[in-house]
Amino acid sequence: GTSPDLHRTIYADGAVIEYDRAAHALKATLPGGGTAEVTAPGGITATTQGAAQITAAGGATITAPLTRLVGNLEITGTIVMGSGGGGGSIGTIYGSLQQIGGDFMTDGNVAADQDVTAQTISLTGHVHDGVQPGSSQTGVPAA
Numbered sequence: 001g002t003s004p005d006l007h008r009t010i011y012a013d014g015a016v017i018e019y020d021r022a023a024h025a026l027k028a029t030l031p032g033g034g035t036a037e038v039t040a041p042g043g044i045t046a047t048t049q050g051a052a053q054i055t056a057a058g059g060a061t062i063t064a065p066l067t068r069l070v071g072n073l074e075i076t077g078t079i080v081m082g083s084g085g086g087g088g089s090i091g092t093i094y095g096s097l098q099q100i101g102g103d104f105m106t107d108g109n110v111a112a113d114q115d116v117t118a119q120t121i122s123l124t125g126h127v128h129d130g131v132q133p134g135s136s137q138t139g140v141p142a143a
Helices: none
Strands: 006-010 016-020 026-031
Touching: none
Parallel strands: none
Antiparallel strands: 006 016, 016 026
């Protein structure tokens, strides 16, 4: 390297591993098509005081019996919940208020254990004036 604090190893295929002890920075660069794998039966922990970024042009997959995200979550894209084949399983979200900014569409049923409110009209508590019994479609929602 160009600095006495930089330790660099360049391999015959073009792979480079370097550590800069002054900057406390570790870098590994693999030649085109190269892959990296870490196997750690005891677990892996990555800790940073700064931001962490993963860029995966081919997508990313996490396979685990439980994936837990602690903190706020912001998603800028499409969320697909289900079995991966287009249906069959149930996606569940627990907690307090879940807010979706924008339109929401489902190709299945919507079920609620409590009330559903559109603006100020309650689905379970609103009444209609002038409704006649039977199959007539009369009356308008009460204000």
